[in-house]
Amino acid sequence: MLSNTGNFLLLINIFLSSLIIYSSFKCLKIKNNIIFKNIYQISLMQSTLVLMCFFTLIAAFVVSDFSLITVYQNSHSLKPLFYKISGTWGNHEGSLLLWVIILTIFSFLFLIFNRNHPKNYRLYTLIIQNFLILGFLFFIIFNSNPFSLISPIPKEGLGLNPILQDPALAIHPPLLYVGFVGSSIYFSAAMASMISNYSGRLFAQSIKSWVLISWAFQTLGILVGSIWAYYELGWGGFWFWDPVENASLLPWFAMTALLHSLLVLEKRNTLYFWTIILCLMTFTLSVTGTFLVRSGILNSVHTFANDPSRGIYILIFLSLMIFASIYFLFSKYKPTNDLINSNSKETFVLINNWFMMFYLVTVLLGTLYPIFTDAISNNKISVGPPFYNSVIIPVVIVFLFFMAIGPQAKWIKNKFSNLRSTLLILGGAIIINFAIVYFLKSYSLISNLILISSLFLIMSSIFDFFKKSRLSFPRIVSHLSFGFLILFIGLNHNFSVEKDFNLKLGEAKKIDDYEFALLDLKLSQENNYKAVVGKLEVNNSNTMKRRILYPEIRIYDNPQTLTYEASIETNFLGDHYLTMSNIDRSEYYNIKFQHKPLMIWIWISVLLLSFGGFLSLFKNAKNN
Amino acid sequence: MQKIIKSIIVFLFIFVLLVFYNSLNRETNYSTDYLVGNKLTNINLKSFDDNKIYTSEDIQKSRYTLINFWASWCAPCRIEHPYLMQLSKEKNLKILGVNFKDKKINASKFLNELGNPYYYMAKDTTGKQSVNFGIYGIPESILINNETIVLKKFVGPLNEQNLNDIKEIINSL
Numbered sequence: 143m144l145s146n147t148g149n150f151l152l153l154i155n156i157f158l159s160s161l162i163i164y165s166s167f168k169c170l171k172i173k174n175n176i177i178f179k180n181i182y183q184i185s186l187m188q189s190t191l192v193l194m195c196f197f198t199l200i201a202a203f204v205v206s207d208f209s210l211i212t213v214y215q216n217s218h219s220l221k222p223l224f225y226k227i228s229g230t231w232g233n234h235e236g237s238l239l240l241w242v243i244i245l246t247i248f249s250f251l252f253l254i255f256n257r258n259h260p261k262n263y264r265l266y267t268l269i270i271q272n273f274l275i276l277g278f279l280f281f282i283i284f285n286s287n288p289f290s291l292i293s294p295i296p297k298e299g300l301g302l303n304p305i306l307q308d309p310a311l312a313i314h315p316p317l318l319y320v321g322f323v324g325s326s327i328y329f330s331a332a333m334a335s336m337i338s339n340y341s342g343r344l345f346a347q348s349i350k351s352w353v354l355i356s357w358a359f360q361t362l363g364i365l366v367g368s369i370w371a372y373y374e375l376g377w378g379g380f381w382f383w384d385p386v387e388n389a390s391l392l393p394w395f396a397m398t399a400l401l402h403s404l405l406v407l408e409k410r411n412t413l414y415f416w417t418i419i420l421c422l423m424t425f426t427l428s429v430t431g432t433f434l435v436r437s438g439i440l441n442s443v444h445t446f447a448n449d450p451s452r453g454i455y456i457l458i459f460l461s462l463m464i465f466a467s468i469y470f471l472f473s474k475y476k477p478t479n480d481l482i483n484s485n486s487k488e489t490f491v492l493i494n495n496w497f498m499m500f501y502l503v504t505v506l507l508g509t510l511y512p513i514f515t516d517a518i519s520n521n522k523i524s525v526g527p528p529f530y531n532s533v534i535i536p537v538v539i540v541f542l543f544f545m546a547i548g549p550q551a552k553w554i555k556n557k558f559s560n561l562r563s564t565l566l567i568l569g570g571a572i573i574i575n576f577a578i579v580y581f582l583k584s585y586s587l588i589s590n591l592i593l594i595s596s597l598f599l600i601m602s603s604i605f606d607f608f609k610k611s612r613l614s615f616p617r618i619v620s621h622l623s624f625g626f627l628i629l630f631i632g633l634n635h636n637f638s639v640e641k642d643f644n645l646k647l648g649e650a651k652k653i654d655d656y657e658f659a660l661l662d663l664k665l666s667q668e669n670n671y672k673a674v675v676g677k678l679e680v681n682n683s684n685t686m687k688r689r690i691l692y693p694e695i696r697i698y699d700n701p702q703t704l705t706y707e708a709s710i711e712t713n714f715l716g717d718h719y720l721t722m723s724n725i726d727r728s729e730y731y732n733i734k735f736q737h738k739p740l741m742i743w744i745w746i747s748v749l750l751l752s753f754g755g756f757l758s759l760f761k762n763a764k765n766n
Numbered sequence: 767m768q769k770i771i772k773s774i775i776v777f778l779f780i781f782v783l784l785v786f787y788n789s790l791n792r793e794t795n796y797s798t799d800y801l802v803g804n805k806l807t808n809i810n811l812k813s814f815d816d817n818k819i820y821t822s823e824d825i826q827k828s829r830y831t832l833i834n835f836w837a838s839w840c841a842p843c844r845i846e847h848p849y850l851m852q853l854s855k856e857k858n859l860k861i862l863g864v865n866f867k868d869k870k871i872n873a874s875k876f877l878n879e880l881g882n883p884y885y886y887m888a889k890d891t892t893g894k895q896s897v898n899f900g901i902y903g904i905p906e907s908i909l910i911n912n913e914t915i916v917l918k919k920f921v922g923p924l925n926e927q928n929l930n931d932i933k934e935i936i937n938s939l
Contacts, residue, residue: 433786439786439789450791453790454790457786457790460783464779465779468775468779513785516789518785
């Protein structure tokens with residue numbers, strides 16, 4: 143029943159998308175600036191029906207309708223309701239449906255919120271967006287249908303991967319998809335802009351809000367994924383340069399560059415083609431990321447089952463997108479004579495773009511290089527954190543300085559009138575850095591420079607806040623929080639303590655300033671898993687603080703899986719992080735303890751960074 | 767000039783997409799299935815007791831060799847041990863035991879307790895040599911013939927079925 147409803151709704155959506163494309167072409171032939179009313183109506187209907195289709199799938203998960211393969215493979219009748227619902231998008235098929243929802247809703251919203259832009263531009267955007275929607279709908283129906291039936295109907299489902307039963311992970315995909323898939327709308331708009339010759343400042347205004355929405359959500363999505371990895375995977379870090387993490391970072395770099403180049407296009411009417419390239423690049427990178435993750439080329443915690451036919455479909459889709467982009471770009475490209483003064487805000491924005499492209503290329507190379515060596519020379523290699531850290535970190539230092547100075551520059555022609563205050567701030571940053579280093583007794587050249595440059599950015603932003611009008615507030619929030627982010631990462635990295643040792647019940651061990659004792663082990667029976675809970679006492683002889691931490695080893699039934707839950711005590715100064723794992727045929731447990739200073743501030747900084755994006759969005763909406 | 771740049775861009779994209787296409791059909795989960803049917807070259811294992819090195823020549827002396835990777839700390843190795851003991855009685859087969867990331871004293875204790883099925887005993891204290899055999903966990907066993915061609919690979923502890931398979935192969939001629 144639910145399967146039929148779902149399939150029926152999917153087919154209707156294919157029909158509606160085709161109808162929108164057809165009506166739009168028809169409407170284009172009429173020479174006036176009015177879009178047919180029925181196009182609005184069909185678009186609204188399309189969004190509503192896609193949502194209904196998604197709710198049908200949610201219903202199937204809620205009532206545990208195991209006649210659907212997707213529900214059977216990813217759910218279980220004993221699973222808590224919340225995770226039954228989040229299981230809807232926690233798998234390949236369901237998440238694709240979420241993709242289509244975002245594609246459709248963004249398409250509809252773009253249509254109604256851009257009434258003051260020319261008809262042709264809006265219609266071409268709609269047409270291209272609907273081609274994307276059609277592509278994904280066909281993909282769903284012919285390859286990854288969440289409503290496929292299984293016979294005979296199994297009595298019980300196979301469960302959801304236990305590490306995915308987590309609130310952070312329930313919201314991680316939707317947030318990330320708004321960012322990822324949201325970028326489709328300015329991909330379509332950029333194509334439409336080239337086709338309808340609608341360029342310049344007005345084009346920039348029409349897509350600015352959409353770039354901001356996707357950027358802010360992408361930032362949040364990355365944040366939530368990172369928090370999840372921190373406390374769920376038990377690795378004790380917040381960024382691992384895992385290829386799939388990188389896949390979400392690549393479009394973020396492109397979006398950030400786009401966000402800045404749009405400013406130039408809006409204010410100075412230059413860099414049009416560069417902005418177009420960034421629009422096209424962002425969504426192309428999003429689809430590339432999806433391809434890499436879903437085709438199974440990359441191995442990671444995102445274990446969507448391997449299925450080469452999926453990969454081939456996305457690859458064909460990706461190729462069509464790329465070659466259509468290239469075709470339009472090459473046929474429409476006109477070399478422009480953008481005269482930009484080397485000392486002006488425009489130049490600083492361009493510098494931001496170069497940095498973003500540098501990061502993008504570095505991460506892209508690091509991610510793709512192993513795939514290429516494997517494909518070409520059969521050589522399996524992996525590119526890990528040392529590569530990224532050594533290439534990216536030194537460049538970040540320079541980047542932060544530019545990020546601090548850039549916003550103070552003036553459009554067209556800048557004069558360095560505030561050199562004295564800049565030097566003063568720099569002096570202040572250096573003094574604070576050495577104070578930190580002196581009190582906390584740790585020294586390395588790079589980390590000093592990181593601290594100085596981030597402090598410089600923070601202080602410049604605060605200085606800006608008191609000097610400038612409220613209008614630049616969103617930018618100040620984002621730049622300030624980025625400064626804080628790098629500062630906290632730097633401090634966290636520099637002053638983290640890590641201890642790795644084995645302990646048995648009743649035993650105590652003293653390592654440097656810490657004393658650890660395994661006081662108790664308890665077996666607890668929860669709803670969908672059993673757990674061995676350790677009670678560990680951690681004494682710090684320096685601060686005379688005594689902590690009790692409760693790490694867990696969880697044994698899930700469906701499917702039978704062992705997971706290690708970290709016990710984390712968080713406060714404003716730092717986290718105490720402890721994981722415990724059993725050692726085969728031994729009464730000892732392996733204990734991994736970490737003290738990570740200022741951890742929570744890293745999360746707060748990213749939250750504020752994204753908040754800056756939302757503020758800017760509201761400001762932009764108010765202005766237009 | 768512009769045309770050249772444009773062509774380079776197009777070719778670059780085609781190249782990337784082709785590599786992606788090619789990668790689709792590859793097994794990305796680290797798999798060693800490809801080993802079966804291949805010839806093992808570069809066999810170079812240190813003896814467990816002395817400084818002797820076992821090479822392909824040693825293995826070629828026997829009609830069939832089962833290379834078994836084991837350690838005293840590995841619980842499943844205990845489970846498969848009786849099967850290895852049974853196989854050690856086969857006249858067409860010699861077993862080469864590779865002691866994997868283990869301490870010599872523990873390994874000797876293990877064999878004293880459960881018996882020694884190994885005709886040759888080698889060690890791989892760092893676990894690096896075993897990588898050449900496509901080993902990513904123990905126990906694992908590889909059945910090879912006197913041309914050092916891999917006939918079968920067993921991941922995990924050997925069981926009754928594996929035992930019969932091995933017997934069938936080595937007694938087939």
